[in-house]
Amino acid sequence: MRDRREELAAALAEVERRVEDACAAAGRSRSEITLIAVTKTYPASDVRLLAELGVSNVGENRDQEAAAKAAECAGLGLTWHFIGQLQTNKVRSVVSYARMIHSVDRARLVDALSREAVRAGREVDCLIQVGLGEGAGRGGVAPEEAPALAGLLAKAEGLRLRGVMAVAPLGEDPGAAFARLRAVAERIREEHPAADVISAGMSGDIPQAVMNGATHLRVGTALLGRRKPFVR
Numbered sequence: 001m002r003d004r005r006e007e008l009a010a011a012l013a014e015v016e017r018r019v020e021d022a023c024a025a026a027g028r029s030r031s032e033i034t035l036i037a038v039t040k041t042y043p044a045s046d047v048r049l050l051a052e053l054g055v056s057n058v059g060e061n062r063d064q065e066a067a068a069k070a071a072e073c074a075g076l077g078l079t080w081h082f083i084g085q086l087q088t089n090k091v092r093s094v095v096s097y098a099r100m101i102h103s104v105d106r107a108r109l110v111d112a113l114s115r116e117a118v119r120a121g122r123e124v125d126c127l128i129q130v131g132l133g134e135g136a137g138r139g140g141v142a143p144e145e146a147p148a149l150a151g152l153l154a155k156a157e158g159l160r161l162r163g164v165m166a167v168a169p170l171g172e173d174p175g176a177a178f179a180r181l182r183a184v185a186e187r188i189r190e191e192h193p194a195a196d197v198i199s200a201g202m203s204g205d206i207p208q209a210v211m212n213g214a215t216h217l218r219v220g221t222a223l224l225g226r227r228k229p230f231v232r
């Protein structure tokens, strides 16, 4: 465990250095950016070590795994982000531990989330996931449909529209993709000034995300190591 702690400490310092470099290159302040440690496939013991090292935001993409880890790590004062495709039958569970849901991509999900948030007496921060790639594959609503979905979310009881999220499509310059995300974010913010979150940037594209206005980075591999390909 000692070794793992040192490994995570070194990786965190390296990621922190990359984030600071990206901020310097973009002329931004580090304080504008929230680093989310994406801990999927890694055990709760790693989450605990990261918390001890100062990480306060954690991201997960599968409810079953996230719910168990959130329960195991209760009391550490962590903020949990749900970043994966969300089925409506998992909404009740996700609403019970997630402070921010990054992956709202359809009206039916808005309805389900609103119902459960009201039922739980909670206000849940939500992001519209925007699909930046050609066709299907990595999820999200089409950029031209994002403002309408944002309008629906903004009106939904129990939910707070906080902004947008995207994953850069494979095979394209992430900077170009994130520039399109930023344009969508700005359109939405014209009508919803409080929707100032841009969740973009993973281990491989931190500088491009920061250059294009990202406020939240979701970093897994660079912090925890490569995930085993057969575990999802």
Ligand SMILES: *Cc1c(COP(=O)(O)O)cnc(C)c1O
Binding pocket: 038, 040, 061, 083, 084, 167, 202, 203, 204, 218, 219, 220, 221, 222
């Ligand atoms: C797994 C995942 C990440 C983290 O990706 P890394 O390349 O490991 O940093 C970020 N966002 C989403 C939506 C993910 O599923």
